[in-house]
Amino acid sequence: MTSDDTADPGATDGAAGPGGGADLHLDLPAHGARRTALARALREAVRSGRLAGGTRLPPYRALAADLGLARNAVADAYAELVAEGWFTARQGSGTRVAEGAAPAATAAAPAAPVPPAPAGARHDMLQGKPDPASFPRGPWSTSARRALAQAPTEAFGPGDPRGRPELRRALAAYLARARGVRTGPENIVVCSGFANGLRLLASVRPRDWAVEEYGLPFHHGVLEAAGVRPHPVPVDGGGARTDLVPARARTLLLTPAHQFPTGVSLLPGRRAAAVEWARTTGGLIVEDDYDGEFRYDRKPIGAVQGLDPARVVYAGSLSKSLSPAVRLGWLVLPDDLVEPVLAAKGLRESWASALDQLALADFVECGAYDRHVRRMRARYRSRRDLLAAALAARAPHLRVTGISAGLHAVLELPPGTERAALAAAHAAGISLDGLSAYRHPAARAQAQAPATTTAREGLVVGYAAAPEAAFARAAEALATAVAALGGADTAQPASS
Amino acid sequence: MTSDDTADPGATDGAAGPGGGADLHLDLPAHGARRTALARALREAVRSGRLAGGTRLPPYRALAADLGLARNAVADAYAELVAEGWFTARQGSGTRVAEGAAPAATAAAPAAPVPPAPAGARHDMLQGKPDPASFPRGPWSTSARRALAQAPTEAFGPGDPRGRPELRRALAAYLARARGVRTGPENIVVCSGFANGLRLLASVRPRDWAVEEYGLPFHHGVLEAAGVRPHPVPVDGGGARTDLVPARARTLLLTPAHQFPTGVSLLPGRRAAAVEWARTTGGLIVEDDYDGEFRYDRKPIGAVQGLDPARVVYAGSLSKSLSPAVRLGWLVLPDDLVEPVLAAKGLRESWASALDQLALADFVECGAYDRHVRRMRARYRSRRDLLAAALAARAPHLRVTGISAGLHAVLELPPGTERAALAAAHAAGISLDGLSAYRHPAARAQAQAPATTTAREGLVVGYAAAPEAAFARAAEALATAVAALGGADTAQPASS
Numbered sequence: 001m002t003s004d005d006t007a008d009p010g011a012t013d014g015a016a017g018p019g020g021g022a023d024l025h026l027d028l029p030a031h032g033a034r035r036t037a038l039a040r041a042l043r044e045a046v047r048s049g050r051l052a053g054g055t056r057l058p059p060y061r062a063l064a065a066d067l068g069l070a071r072n073a074v075a076d077a078y079a080e081l082v083a084e085g086w087f088t089a090r091q092g093s094g095t096r097v098a099e100g101a102a103p104a105a106t107a108a109a110p111a112a113p114v115p116p117a118p119a120g121a122r123h124d125m126l127q128g129k130p131d132p133a134s135f136p137r138g139p140w141s142t143s144a145r146r147a148l149a150q151a152p153t154e155a156f157g158p159g160d161p162r163g164r165p166e167l168r169r170a171l172a173a174y175l176a177r178a179r180g181v182r183t184g185p186e187n188i189v190v191c192s193g194f195a196n197g198l199r200l201l202a203s204v205r206p207r208d209w210a211v212e213e214y215g216l217p218f219h220h221g222v223l224e225a226a227g228v229r230p231h232p233v234p235v236d237g238g239g240a241r242t243d244l245v246p247a248r249a250r251t252l253l254l255t256p257a258h259q260f261p262t263g264v265s266l267l268p269g270r271r272a273a274a275v276e277w278a279r280t281t282g283g284l285i286v287e288d289d290y291d292g293e294f295r296y297d298r299k300p301i302g303a304v305q306g307l308d309p310a311r312v313v314y315a316g317s318l319s320k321s322l323s324p325a326v327r328l329g330w331l332v333l334p335d336d337l338v339e340p341v342l343a344a345k346g347l348r349e350s351w352a353s354a355l356d357q358l359a360l361a362d363f364v365e366c367g368a369y370d371r372h373v374r375r376m377r378a379r380y381r382s383r384r385d386l387l388a389a390a391l392a393a394r395a396p397h398l399r400v401t402g403i404s405a406g407l408h409a410v411l412e413l414p415p416g417t418e419r420a421a422l423a424a425a426h427a428a429g430i431s432l433d434g435l436s437a438y439r440h441p442a443a444r445a446q447a448q449a450p451a452t453t454t455a456r457e458g459l460v461v462g463y464a465a466a467p468e469a470a471f472a473r474a475a476e477a478l479a480t481a482v483a484a485l486g487g488a489d490t491a492q493p494a495s496s
Numbered sequence: 497m498t499s500d501d502t503a504d505p506g507a508t509d510g511a512a513g514p515g516g517g518a519d520l521h522l523d524l525p526a527h528g529a530r531r532t533a534l535a536r537a538l539r540e541a542v543r544s545g546r547l548a549g550g551t552r553l554p555p556y557r558a559l560a561a562d563l564g565l566a567r568n569a570v571a572d573a574y575a576e577l578v579a580e581g582w583f584t585a586r587q588g589s590g591t592r593v594a595e596g597a598a599p600a601a602t603a604a605a606p607a608a609p610v611p612p613a614p615a616g617a618r619h620d621m622l623q624g625k626p627d628p629a630s631f632p633r634g635p636w637s638t639s640a641r642r643a644l645a646q647a648p649t650e651a652f653g654p655g656d657p658r659g660r661p662e663l664r665r666a667l668a669a670y671l672a673r674a675r676g677v678r679t680g681p682e683n684i685v686v687c688s689g690f691a692n693g694l695r696l697l698a699s700v701r702p703r704d705w706a707v708e709e710y711g712l713p714f715h716h717g718v719l720e721a722a723g724v725r726p727h728p729v730p731v732d733g734g735g736a737r738t739d740l741v742p743a744r745a746r747t748l749l750l751t752p753a754h755q756f757p758t759g760v761s762l763l764p765g766r767r768a769a770a771v772e773w774a775r776t777t778g779g780l781i782v783e784d785d786y787d788g789e790f791r792y793d794r795k796p797i798g799a800v801q802g803l804d805p806a807r808v809v810y811a812g813s814l815s816k817s818l819s820p821a822v823r824l825g826w827l828v829l830p831d832d833l834v835e836p837v838l839a840a841k842g843l844r845e846s847w848a849s850a851l852d853q854l855a856l857a858d859f860v861e862c863g864a865y866d867r868h869v870r871r872m873r874a875r876y877r878s879r880r881d882l883l884a885a886a887l888a889a890r891a892p893h894l895r896v897t898g899i900s901a902g903l904h905a906v907l908e909l910p911p912g913t914e915r916a917a918l919a920a921a922h923a924a925g926i927s928l929d930g931l932s933a934y935r936h937p938a939a940r941a942q943a944q945a946p947a948t949t950t951a952r953e954g955l956v957v958g959y960a961a962a963p964e965a966a967f968a969r970a971a972e973a974l975a976t977a978v979a980a981l982g983g984a985d986t987a988q989p990a991s992s
Binding site for chain 1: 532533535628633636637640641645649651653655656658691717721819821823834835838842843847848849851852
């Protein structure tokens with residue numbers, strides 16, 4: 001523990017920027033053990049490569065002020081990470097991230113370390129999060145109360161690994177109507193979110209997966225933890241190149257409605273090609289329909305599952321449409337996968353709350369879910385329009401893509417400029433990620449080999465999470481930050 | 497598919513007992529895909545060894561009548577299991593369980609296969625289940641609604657792997673008050689039940705566990721799935737022999753308040769010995785306080801965790817006190833285990849519903865949880881008294897133990913009689929298990945070696961799950977069924 005200023009490692013050399021401001025963005029919980037959370041967040045920042053080896057940490061005082069913590073709490077967290085080997089501390093040169101502290105992450109990461117987001121970012125434009133302020137508290141409460149009152153007694157007993165029958169019936173009807181999924185309740189297995197479903201599927205099909213070249217590192221991590229090392233499939237302006245699925249792949253993970261994160265939808269011919277691949281090779285498609293409800297510009301695109309329910313697992317969840325806090329998702333399975341997935345689910349451990357399941361069944365059946373989705377679709381659409389307008393006004397030379405659906409857009413950038421754009425956005429107090437962060441490490445590694453695999457650069461701009469009142473300012477701030485960057489014309493993938 | 501009677505495999509030999517009655521108990525869901533559930537239940541019965549190789553299955557017609565299914569549904573399920581190799585079908589001799597269909601289970605199971613429980617059992621005396629009809633729907637609804645209305649906006653965002661701060665605060669105060677646990681909110685990690693918590697702990701401490709000689713096979717399975725092969729510790733009338741923890745054990749799993757399933761509480765000297773073991777060896781105790789709230793006869797026994805919070809993980813859940821359908825549990829961790837457990841928890845997959853967490857925080861803080869526990873304690877206590885009285889009246893020579901706490905008792909039996917007692921109970925329409933089923937396979941295997949390890953026989957009688965109105969009849973039925981059995985005097989373990 002440190003109690004005098006001269007021992008403050010960043011303060012000694014005055015190199016921490018104007019006002020001692022720390023250029024280190026950390027997400028701490030608003031309540032609870034923030035002190036412990038700080039050490040965890042720092043560790044995670046090193047582990048993920050966000051804090052590169054050699055980076056100088058901000059002074060205790062500056063970080064403490066940014067985070068609203070006592071200075072000693074920051075000093076303690078630094079000391080802890082020094083003791084654990086993540087940081088190094090040297091008299092006169094401050095605390096720095098140890099070189100090689102995150103070797104695994106370093107190996108897989110793109111050559112240039114991503115600059116850190118600012119502490120106390122004012123605008124949340126991270127992708128993947130719906131607006132938490134829009135949770136329909138009243139209607140959900142009504143459904144929860146009604147469902148609890150009407151539930152049969154056995155609902156409070158040990159339960160069925162498939163999930164509540166009420167919910168599976170409601171989902172079968174809803175998914176058929178809204179997403180063109182062909183199923184009955186008996187082919188649905190409720191899970192606690194897409195990652196849970198993906199783990200179940202990976203344990204049932206433990207090898208030879210193909211994944212889109214761009215995707216969520218978290219999902220790749222789930223597969224890797226299950227021992228699966230997936231082969232990347234190129235992605236272009238028509239979605240995944242389903243004509244180029246590696247020969248030895250047996251399972252193909254796709255985001256057909258709105259490729260994540262590039263935002264394109266899979267061309268009809270490629271949807272057919274994917275199903276044809278599955279039929280001729282005996283393969284399985286896993287369709288991650290993570291934001292299929294939010295389509296703005298065109299007729300909703302139905303699920304690929306509807307083309308061949310025996311060859312496609314359809315997966316959905318509440319994480320984008322309602323809230324990731326509810327922890328509910330679902331798999332729609334071909335007949336022969338139901339039993340194996342239930343066996344993988346095992347004895348109750350990762351089952352979802354029966355109370356939430358009953359509430360959701362009522363919420364869907366009384367029409368509240370549709371109303372919520374419609375309301376959010378209108379809200380996100382107007383945010384998207386606002387974002388596109390701001391960018392068109394201030395940075396007309398940059399192309400915004402992936403905007404026909406979902407909760408995020410991609411601001412395409414010329415090669416070699418993503419890092420500078422991220423730094424500009426972060427300096428403007430905006431939290432967001434670059435497109436490069438979502439490229440599969442294996443695609444990076446084999447970048448030379450398949451000519452069709454092209455690295456792209458861009459910013460992935462989430463427009464759902466920011467508070468409604470602050471969104472216009474956020475969009476303006478982003479547009480201003482990127483206005484000075486060059487055009488994206490040279491960055492178009494050759495294959496689209 | 498079969499449509500005429502002569503093809504009904506059991507009907508051809510008339511050996512299925514009076515009225516074609518099937519002696520096969522299967523738990524099918526009340527609603528939904530019961531047809532598919534039947535095949536699953538049959539498969540599970542074979543896999544678990546409950547249906548031994550060679551056992552003749554009941555005729556389609558009889559099982560269909562018992563389960564309220566179409567005859568063809570049963571015929572289809574049989575055909576499916578024949579196709580999968582679980583069953584064999586021979587003209588004239590009916591359908592039988594294939595020999596060696598469940599080799600793993602057979603190897604671990606006691607020598608004598610447990611006779612199957614009756615189809616359509618009239619009395620549910622299986623252990624481990626609270627009364628589902630007693631779920632406090634009104635008070636829970638009130639808490640859920642209030643919690644939802646008062647939750648901060650961030651509660652509907654991605655969340656904290658520790659769990660909601662509101663719940664961790666409420667639990668820290670409650671566990672201190674009700675169970676003598678010494679902790680603060682920052683040492684609590686919310687999980688989705690004890691099995692989930694146990695898996696997290698096993699992944700953090702992946703080797704050299706010691707477990708009580710008697711315990712839940714499901715928990716042993718969780719450990720084994722994590723690659724842990726635990727060493728058994730003898731159990732006698734004073735609980736686990738904590739003076740005999742194997743030298744190489746690093747983690748010790750205990751049920752101190754109410755040893756599961758024998759029902760004894762750990763003697764004060766052995767509690768101290770366990771903590772002493774942990775201190776001198778650097779070991780860790782995992783305290784599974786599965787039914788600690790339900791103590792009837794004596795002053796509540798506090799948690800062992802209170803003796804040394806740095807050496808004991810305290811684990812609890814709602815599964816006995818409220819309902820297994822809510823899927824909420826908690827770990828109270830020593831400081832140095834918080835970070836590793838959070839790392840093991842990973843990115844959101846197995847997190848518990850934030851809505852349920854908020855509801856439970858309110859439920860605990862407004863006193864509704866205490867009121868529910870008090871109400872259930874009174875109800876279970878009167879059931880226990882009724883059970884003890886029925887057994888004292890009809891089978892006074894049999895000893896009932898483990899009745900000072902919890903939701904189950906043990907009816908001790910003389911060596912060699914458990915199988916007959918189970919059969920008698922099943923014949924009387926009662927579902928329950930024998931004590932032998934809970935003995936750790938490793939203890940069976942090394943039965944000769946440590947003289948202190950003694951096999952016991954008995955019935956584990958759950959008195960919580962049956963409907964309130966039916967319980968008196970269930971108790972009478974059990975007492976009548978076992979009245980003819982010999983006394984347990986010769987079965988007392990020498991070491992107690």
